[in-house]
Structures are given as structure tokens and as C-alpha cells.
Amino acid sequence: MxxxxxxxxxxxxxxxxxxxxxxxxxxxxxxxxxxxxxxxxxxxxxxxxxxxxxxxxxxxxxxxxxxxxxxxxxxxxxxxxxxxxxxxxxxxxxxxxxxxxxxxxxxxxxxxxxxxxxxxxxxxxxxxxxxxxxxxxxxxxxxxxxxxxxxxxxxxxxxxxxxxxxxxxxDLETTVLPSVLVIVVMLILCLSLTYYWAARISRPLREVIQVADEVAEGKSFREVKASGSDEAGVIAGLFNDINRRLQHRIDDLEKLNRLAIDINSELDRVLLHNIIVTKFAEATGARKVALLLCGADQKSPSVAAGINLINPKVSLDMDGGLAAKAISTRGHVQTGDISGHPEHALFYEDKAHIPSNAWYLVLPLTAQGKILGVVIVGEPEHATDHGYDRETVYLYQTFATAAGSALENARLYELAITDELTRVYIRRFFNQRLTDEIDASTKNRTPLSLLMLDIDHFKKVNDTYGHQVGDVVLVALARILTQTVRSIDVREAERRRDIVARLGGEEFSIILPGTSLSAAAAVGERIRAAVETYQDLKFEDGGVLTFTVSIGVAEWPAGQSGEDLIRASDEALYEAKRAGRNRVVASKLQEAG
CATH class of the missing domain: 3.30.450.20 (PAS domain)
Structure with missing residues (x-):
């Protein structure tokens, strides 16, 4: 003080x-x-x-x-x-x-x-x-x-x-000239003194204005040169200090703008999760990042994505954790000792592995007045003994607010591209993603496979038990598919994920990026077996409704179109049905000549 x-x-x-x-x-x-x-x-x-x-x-x-x-x-x-x-x-x-x-x-x-x-x-x-x-x-x-x-x-x-x-x-010169000369001398003297002092005052101010104009035009900041310790030097020093702070703020705003552009350009919810943690790691210099999202009750956050996570499946205590406090107070929380909080299990196998002075910052994610979750950043590259200062926290919280808005936009977008009943993607989004995955496979020279499946004798289920039961069967199948296929591993933010879509009626399809025909057939067999053994559809009398699926598998060869891949997997599906249903049939297209 x-x-x-x-x-x-x-x-x-x-x-x-x-x-x-x-x-x-x-x-x-x-x-x-x-x-x-x-x-x-x-x-x-x-x-x-x-x-x-x-x-x-x-x-x-x-x-x-x-x-x-x-x-x-x-x-x-x-x-x-x-x-x-x-x-x-x-x-x-x-x-x-x-x-x-x-x-x-x-x-x-x-x-x-x-x-x-x-x-x-x-x-x-x-x-x-x-x-x-x-x-x-x-x-x-x-x-x-x-x-x-x-x-x-x-x-x-x-x-x-x-x-x-x-x-x-x-002869006016004899009387006028002496007076004129005296006045002219006085005038020159006064003008000289005025110019000298004005130059002393205005020179540093003029350079300050010039530097300010350069900064306003987008040029890089340069310090004002002023010698001495008089008021000109003081003014120049104060201006340089203010301009340095302004330049730092401009840099922060540029980071925020780039982050906002990156996260708002992605509407796929799962991909967005990984973009958020990646950009937070880049912007904050943190070695460890975790994105936790709340459920429908805006409580019980679970891990959606992260960087350098050890145990993404850990269950967090909502009564005493950092995430719980950030959610309840809707404000940031930071600590220099995470060992006393349940969040340490996300990043460390044992408390003994936690480095000293490892500061962690928890920021709430909000959108339209709702708490969506929190983002945790820790172990910054340039660690300090006093944690995150106020300006840094304000900047990171602005990042978090932008991320919250992007998450809400992705949620609304997902509502527009997912089937209302089964909550898997609709056909229009499926067609768009199939084109994108073909482009990615062409660029990266990676395999790409497609599964086409539908429920065996689904019309009989509707005719026997009614359409409400048929809808329950569709929802159950969608749940089995989403639980069986791969999502993005929260430890790896760059890998592409599988896409499950309902094409219409009881027909579903799955895009498998980076998957060969044999691996895709194995995925199909795993799905078929999971459906065949599914026992959760029970009637009031204790009976169990079971059903099976037929699956066609095709691998995309270089040079073929998305329509060719769909046609090949469709033909494999019909071959599975002709062969007796409840089976997987694989078909490989020939590369375009």
C-alpha cells in the first residue's frame, strides 16, 4: 500500500x-x-x-x-x-x-x-x-x-x-526608418523566441500525434523518441506506456477475433468441441485443457473434449469441485493447488504427479442466460507465482463467452440437421458429409467405407404392434448405432468421426472415414450382433421384442463418386436380404479407369 x-x-x-x-x-x-x-x-x-x-x-x-x-x-x-x-x-x-x-x-x-x-x-x-x-x-x-x-x-x-x-x-525615411528598424528587430526577436518555445513544446507532441496516426492506420507501434526528463520526456514516456498497453489489447482482440472466426465457422457439435479445446490451448498457452458440458439439468458436467487428459470418464463431484463452483457462481475460479479438487483426476493419475505452482483456471460457458458448462485451462507455458491476472482472466472469459455462443449455434444447427425421432443425422446432412469425406480421403489418401442397413421385416412390426412400437424400435436402433460406432476421442482433437444418418423409414447409413472394407465389415458385424442380442424392448407382460438388421458394406475407390458408393452399399444390402437377412455383405467397387 x-x-x-x-x-x-x-x-x-x-x-x-x-x-x-x-x-x-x-x-x-x-x-x-x-x-x-x-x-x-x-x-x-x-x-x-x-x-x-x-x-x-x-x-x-x-x-x-x-x-x-x-x-x-x-x-x-x-x-x-x-x-x-x-x-x-x-x-x-x-x-x-x-x-x-x-x-x-x-x-x-x-x-x-x-x-x-x-x-x-x-x-x-x-x-x-x-x-x-x-x-x-x-x-x-x-x-x-x-x-x-x-x-x-x-x-x-x-x-x-x-x-x-x-x-x-x-523624405519619410529619415523619420520612419529608425522606428521601423527598432520594431522589426523586436518583432524578429519575439518571433524567434515564440518559435523556439513552441518547437520545444510541439516537437514531442507532434511525434506523439504521428505515432498515434500510424497506429490508427494499422501500422506497428513504435516508441516516441524524447530525450531529457522534462515534461516532453514525461509525456512521451506516458504515451509509450499507454500505447504498449493498447498494442497488447489489440493483439488480444486479434486473438479473440481469430478464435471467434474459427469456432463459429464450425457447426458440427462434436468437431466444435475439439476446435474449442485446441484454440483455447493455442490462445492461452495451456498444456492441459478440458471442456465439460452440462446435461439437460445444467448440472453434472461431463467431458466433451480435452487435451492431455488422463481419465476423461471421471465423475466430478458437484458439491465441492471447481467446475461446480464456477457453474453455481457463474464466474471464474482459479487455484494454484488442484490436488484438493476432484478435477485433478482429469489430468493426473496420482496427486504426486501434480507439479508445484500448477495454476488452473475454470471459466463458465454461457449462452442466452444458460450455463452450458465450463472450460478448464491449466499449466500455462509462462507460469507465474500469482496465477492469472485480471486482464488475462477477462480476455479468457471473453473467449469462453464466444465459445458458449458457438456451442449454442451448433446445438440449434444440430436440431436442424438431425432426425426428430431418432436424433441421428438426416439425409440432406448425410449427402453433404459424404461429399466432404470423399474430398478428405482424396486429399489424405485414406480409405473410406459406407454401411447401409435397414430393419428386417419392419413392416410386420408396425402391422403387428402399431407405429408407436415401430418408433420405439427405430429409436433403439439409432441408440445402438451411435454407441457402437466411433466418436472423436477426447484425447485426440484431430481425428474424424463416424456419421450415423437415417435416410428414411427404417433405412440407416453410416459413413466410416479412414476405414477399409474389412474393418467396415467388422463394424457391421458388431452392429448386427448388438441388435440381435438387444433385450431392452419389453412389453408389459414381460415379453421381449427383438429384431434384426441386414447390412451392406462398400469401400470407396479413388475416382468414384458418392452416388457410386451409395449404389454399391445398397446393392450389398439387397444381397444380404436375398441371402436370408440378419447378415453383413461387403462389396468393393473398382477404381475408375
Whole structure:
């Protein structure tokens, strides 16, 4: 507890340090943003004031030269000597009255200088003629170094008036440049600091996002590289730890998905039992696995399949066993000492053979609220001193839930493919399995035989005792057949089993995978003898109803079809009947040429 408390305090301290450092750096970034904003505002204010000043100067100059244009428009010949003399007086008054103007030039309509007036009348300031196109361009120009306007009289161009402004008014660099340079330096400094701290903060976060995106795209996990023990390193370490856990969970989900696909793809109940124990062994790494299923009373579980079982026929005590506890509580049970529980007899001949620290986990199998049984896994390859942890138990229980659903689906499927009266397979399933077994025999080059049998004089039984008694005889025969033929040995999950089917009426058939003709004939003889000696059909007066069967046997040769095998066994059956009934006749097909 002290260790856990110390770890929590350390994590809290590290989180506080992260928050403090982030706040400090964010404050620096925000300060830089404020400084930049202030600098931008100063620059805007400075240039805006100059813009307003220049706009005012232009308007005042336009107002000053408007008198010049008005004088030119009033005269019939404004370029006469008298008018030019008077015009110079007007220009002088314009220069004297407007401090922004240092020279005014009047051009005629061809661009020649008609007259001018400046603050200092010298040859250095004497203007020269200007092309009309240049004057038109200056008229369109809205600059602040000069103002050029046209003079008209009744829409006829008289000439141009150009007012040049004082150079010291337009030499803004001498006043603006120092301030601009200071602001630019401050701006660069703030941007540099902001970029540096932002990069320090965002670099590990950016890599975290990149790795997260890669994982989301299905790529394999890689650790985030972060040096140092500051908050960036802490964040990277926490992210790596979370991502490792997530990757483990993804791996577990992939295992679960593969298991669900494998077990749900099989609807044959007996085959499914063996697939379940095999997949549990693969998923859990357990050396020993047992699948126990309950009877109709949802109690008294019996072994359905297993791996490394010693005694699959053992009877389990429902009062004190691990399976009983898992069934009653509907929860998992685990133990590090199975010797004190009856389940040990499933896996060990003697308690002395049980290894130390052999952990066993019992998981209930449920479907639609019903307890179907339990699965027991034990002796994991990577044993621990503390058993199965919570996450492992949760994963295995999810496996068990999927297995329970698959078992329920197989049960429903079996109801659809078995005969309601005798509980053996119907003809449609028989035809499908016969095709499958022929394919398997072709692939594995193993023998395959077929038994065809029916009850001798069954019509006489129905006519004499009624159809209800006939149904009892059919059920008895089905029981004898299923008890006589092979099922899958629970110790060996891979061997194929025999298939018993009712083809119609009193006719039955048995598919015998991996069985030669002679071995199939021996099976047929064993069935015939078991039926002949059957004494369990008793009447109320104490009498016993007996019956016999005739059996035809045929072996499938390579290259022949299922129909050929059925036909050959059928012919052997009729030969047995013609020979006197209550006998076995074998027939071997020739291989296809």
C-alpha cells in the first residue's frame, strides 16, 4: 500500500511539474504575441498618421492650384505676355500661401513650359519641357511628391499645372526608418523566441500525434523518441506506456477475433468441441485443457473434449469441485493447488504427479442466460507465482463467452440437421458429409467405407404392434448405432468421426472415414450382433421384442463418386436380404479407369 501511495504521489508531482512548465512557456508565447501585436499596432498607427498627413497635403495643394486653373480658363489667350505676367503673380501667391509647395510649373497643351514660380528662382531650379504623355501619366498618378492637374476651357485642354512639394516633407525615411528598424528587430526577436518555445513544446507532441496516426492506420507501434526528463520526456514516456498497453489489447482482440472466426465457422457439435479445446490451448498457452458440458439439468458436467487428459470418464463431484463452483457462481475460479479438487483426476493419475505452482483456471460457458458448462485451462507455458491476472482472466472469459455462443449455434444447427425421432443425422446432412469425406480421403489418401442397413421385416412390426412400437424400435436402433460406432476421442482433437444418418423409414447409413472394407465389415458385424442380442424392448407382460438388421458394406475407390458408393452399399444390402437377412455383405467397387 505504501508503495502504491508513493507511486501515486510521484505521478501527481510529475503532472504538477508538467502543468507549471507548460504555463510558463505559454506565458512566454503569449507575451511574445502581445509584443508583436503592439509593434504591429505602432507601425499601423505611424503609417496611418503619415497617410492622413499626406492626404491632407494633397487636398490643400489641389485647392491652391485650383485658382491657377480658373485664371487660365477665364482668359482668351492665357499665354500672352500680359496674362503670363499676371499668372506669375498668382503662382507666387500660391507658393507663399501654401507651405507644402516649393515650385509650380504651368505647361501648355503640348508640354512646353509656359511659366513657373519657385521658392528660389535660379537656373538649377528651372524646369524643362515634358512630353504630354508624361504629364498625362503624372495626372493619373496619386503620389505625394507632386500634384499634376489639367486645365480646361469648354472641354478643350489649355495646359497642365504641376505643383512640386517640398523634398523634406516627402523624405519619410529619415523619420520612419529608425522606428521601423527598432520594431522589426523586436518583432524578429519575439518571433524567434515564440518559435523556439513552441518547437520545444510541439516537437514531442507532434511525434506523439504521428505515432498515434500510424497506429490508427494499422501500422506497428513504435516508441516516441524524447530525450531529457522534462515534461516532453514525461509525456512521451506516458504515451509509450499507454500505447504498449493498447498494442497488447489489440493483439488480444486479434486473438479473440481469430478464435471467434474459427469456432463459429464450425457447426458440427462434436468437431466444435475439439476446435474449442485446441484454440483455447493455442490462445492461452495451456498444456492441459478440458471442456465439460452440462446435461439437460445444467448440472453434472461431463467431458466433451480435452487435451492431455488422463481419465476423461471421471465423475466430478458437484458439491465441492471447481467446475461446480464456477457453474453455481457463474464466474471464474482459479487455484494454484488442484490436488484438493476432484478435477485433478482429469489430468493426473496420482496427486504426486501434480507439479508445484500448477495454476488452473475454470471459466463458465454461457449462452442466452444458460450455463452450458465450463472450460478448464491449466499449466500455462509462462507460469507465474500469482496465477492469472485480471486482464488475462477477462480476455479468457471473453473467449469462453464466444465459445458458449458457438456451442449454442451448433446445438440449434444440430436440431436442424438431425432426425426428430431418432436424433441421428438426416439425409440432406448425410449427402453433404459424404461429399466432404470423399474430398478428405482424396486429399489424405485414406480409405473410406459406407454401411447401409435397414430393419428386417419392419413392416410386420408396425402391422403387428402399431407405429408407436415401430418408433420405439427405430429409436433403439439409432441408440445402438451411435454407441457402437466411433466418436472423436477426447484425447485426440484431430481425428474424424463416424456419421450415423437415417435416410428414411427404417433405412440407416453410416459413413466410416479412414476405414477399409474389412474393418467396415467388422463394424457391421458388431452392429448386427448388438441388435440381435438387444433385450431392452419389453412389453408389459414381460415379453421381449427383438429384431434384426441386414447390412451392406462398400469401400470407396479413388475416382468414384458418392452416388457410386451409395449404389454399391445398397446393392450389398439387397444381397444380404436375398441371402436370408440378419447378415453383413461387403462389396468393393473398382477404381475408375
Amino acid at each position: 505504501e508503495k502504491a501511495t508513493g507511486g501515486t504521489a510521484m505521478r501527481n508531482l510529475r503532472f504538477k511539474q508538467i502543468r507549471y512548465d507548460l504555463k510558463k512557456k505559454i506565458a512566454v508565447v503569449l507575451g511574445g504575441m502581445v509584443l508583436v501585436s503592439t509593434a504591429l499596432l505602432l507601425i499601423f498607427s505611424f503609417f496611418w498618421s503619415h497617410y492622413q498627413e499626406k492626404l491632407f497635403i494633397r487636398k490643400s495643394v489641389l485647392a491652391s492650384v485650383s485658382g491657377v486653373r480658373a485664371f487660365m480658363a477665364r482668359q482668351n489667350n492665357w499665354k500672352s505676355v500680359t496674362n503670363l505676367r499676371e499668372l506669375r503673380l498668382i503662382l507666387k501667391s500660391v507658393i507663399d500661401s501654401n507651405p507644402y509647395i516649393y515650385q509650380v510649373i504651368v505647361y501648355d497643351d503640348a508640354g512646353g513650359v509656359a511659366t513657373y514660380m519657385s521658392k528660389t528662382e535660379s537656373e538649377e531650379t528651372a524646369p524643362s519641357d515634358a512630353p504630354r504623355a508624361e504629364l498625362d501619366r503624372q495626372n493619373r498618378d496619386r503620389g505625394y511628391a507632386f500634384v499634376t492637374v489639367r486645365a480646361y476651357k469648354r472641354r478643350s485642354l489649355l495646359g497642365y499645372v504641376k505643383a512640386e512639394l517640398k523634398p523634406e516633407r516627402m
